[in-house]
Amino acid sequence: MDDLMKSARIAVYNCMGVKKGENVLIITDEPLRKIGQALWKAAKEIAGEAMLLEITPRSSNGEEPPPMVAEFMKKFDVILIPTSMSMTHTAARREACKAGARIATLPGITEDSMKRTLSADYNKVSERSLKLAKVLSGKKTARVKTPSGTDISMSIEGREWEPDTGLYHKPGDFGNLPAGETYIAPLEGTANGVIIVDGAMAGVGVIKKPLKLVVKDGFATEISGDKSAKDLEKAIAPFGKPARNLAELGIGTNDKAKIIGNVLEDEKVMGTVHMAIGDNKSMGGQVSVQSHLDGILLKPTLEVDGQIIMKDGVLKI
Numbered sequence: 001m002d003d004l005m006k007s008a009r010i011a012v013y014n015c016m017g018v019k020k021g022e023n024v025l026i027i028t029d030e031p032l033r034k035i036g037q038a039l040w041k042a043a044k045e046i047a048g049e050a051m052l053l054e055i056t057p058r059s060s061n062g063e064e065p066p067p068m069v070a071e072f073m074k075k076f077d078v079i080l081i082p083t084s085m086s087m088t089h090t091a092a093r094r095e096a097c098k099a100g101a102r103i104a105t106l107p108g109i110t111e112d113s114m115k116r117t118l119s120a121d122y123n124k125v126s127e128r129s130l131k132l133a134k135v136l137s138g139k140k141t142a143r144v145k146t147p148s149g150t151d152i153s154m155s156i157e158g159r160e161w162e163p164d165t166g167l168y169h170k171p172g173d174f175g176n177l178p179a180g181e182t183y184i185a186p187l188e189g190t191a192n193g194v195i196i197v198d199g200a201m202a203g204v205g206v207i208k209k210p211l212k213l214v215v216k217d218g219f220a221t222e223i224s225g226d227k228s229a230k231d232l233e234k235a236i237a238p239f240g241k242p243a244r245n246l247a248e249l250g251i252g253t254n255d256k257a258k259i260i261g262n263v264l265e266d267e268k269v270m271g272t273v274h275m276a277i278g279d280n281k282s283m284g285g286q287v288s289v290q291s292h293l294d295g296i297l298l299k300p301t302l303e304v305d306g307q308i309i310m311k312d313g314v315l316k317i
Helices: 003-015 030-044 067-073 091-098 111-117 122-136 227-239
Strands: 023-028 049-054 078-081 102-105 141-145 151-155 162-164 174-176 181-184 192-197 211-216 219-224 246-252 272-278 292-298 301-304 307-311
Touching: 003 030, 003 111, 023 030, 023 067, 030 049, 030 078, 030 111, 067 091, 091 102, 122 162, 122 181, 122 307, 192 292, 211 227, 219 227, 227 272, 227 292, 246 292
Parallel strands: 023 049, 023 078, 078 102, 102 174
Antiparallel strands: 141 151, 141 301, 151 192, 162 181, 181 246, 192 211, 211 219, 246 272, 272 292, 301 307
16 A cells, blocks of 8 residues: 555545445545545545545635535535645535535645645644644734744634644534644734744745735735745735735644645644635634635744743744
């Protein structure tokens, strides 16, 4: 058994907990066809019915699949979605979860990343993520600072911290594979300060020259840096102001993850914090837009209601 099939089996058997008789759908596209096929082969070993569906690659993260696919998704117990663009923040994914499907998205995952990150001990990743969510529950304000110049504060009052555990065993469960983060949607309109993205950025890759985002009243009003800043501006331009919404604050909890320029893995790295602009509807927020772009911050200090949760990239709880 090669390493890719071994990882596919971990995803199907351990992470999704597929049982005999369940119906499993794999949605993929041409760039990730090989990974889609591996997951399908693993699912066939145990599922009552396993189907592989290839769609035309979407043009952006958060773009909806075809309507007939969205409807089809509601009929399955388990759905795995390795696609080149993310279907995480789509109405189709949310509605399928409401219908009872448990879903893992694997946007842009590479074979190397799949082999490495799915070897993590997901019981420990889950424990770490759940503990953070419990400690942070009910807090009101968050502040993030980094040595490279990030200093931003926001309200998180009334919002829930969500643990991405990698174990999706109950109807409606959802997360990424690889998993490993605890995240929240800050209250819209409350974030103010500066974000310096110095790790990696969705749609850009590993950062060579830091990106600077000036955030005012919850929106990224200025984006500066080298060519990558222009690339980011270009990516969000079609979606207008909602794509500038400060959508997410997240903490990486996967000890096997590395910064490789693929945000799916990058945002899970232990010792990092990530922030996203765009859609937050999928995480309890109010902004729905077909764009969600994460930036990873190195050596962050995270303070919540005056309590130091992370100091220079080291978790303190």
